[in-house]
Amino acid sequence: MSKTTTLWRPTGPEELALVEASDWTAWPPRLPEQPIFYPVLNEDYAVRIARDWNVPASGSGHVTRFEVDTDFLERYPVRRAGGETILELWVPAEELEEFNRHIVGRIEVVREFHAEA
Numbered sequence: 001m002s003k004t005t006t007l008w009r010p011t012g013p014e015e016l017a018l019v020e021a022s023d024w025t026a027w028p029p030r031l032p033e034q035p036i037f038y039p040v041l042n043e044d045y046a047v048r049i050a051r052d053w054n055v056p057a058s059g060s061g062h063v064t065r066f067e068v069d070t071d072f073l074e075r076y077p078v079r080r081a082g083g084e085t086i087l088e089l090w091v092p093a094e095e096l097e098e099f100n101r102h103i104v105g106r107i108e109v110v111r112e113f114h115a116e117a
Contacts, residue, residue: 004067004104007039007089008046012058016109019064024107026100030093037096039068041078041087043110051113063111072102 009027011019018028030037040046046063054061076089091099 002104003070005070005073007041007066007068008043008110009039009064009066009107010046010049010054011062011064012054013060013062014058016062016064019107025103027096027107030096035093037091037093037099038088039066039091041089042085045086045088047111047113050111055113055115059115061113062109064107065110066107067104068099069102069104072099 015028019026022028027037040049043063043065050061050063073089076091078087079090080086081088
């Protein structure tokens, strides 16, 4: 069995519904204005995006966790998007289908945030 790397993805309700429709096994294709898929390397960064960006934009934010074959991920350099722990991978939209084939197990929701009523 090959080694896996844990990744996180903050997501709003629309993207989460598409992941659920895949039986929690794949990320949906990017929209034309989304040329890059950005999984992140730590839960804290994913929480900040889900809570501080997704909730105001769509009423809820969800943090997902999933495993990907480590050898496959070597093709994507870690990008630092700000502070020391703000790390992400940039997966070109045209490679997302192949990326999905290297997910090991299911995508799971580990945190949820909702707008206050």
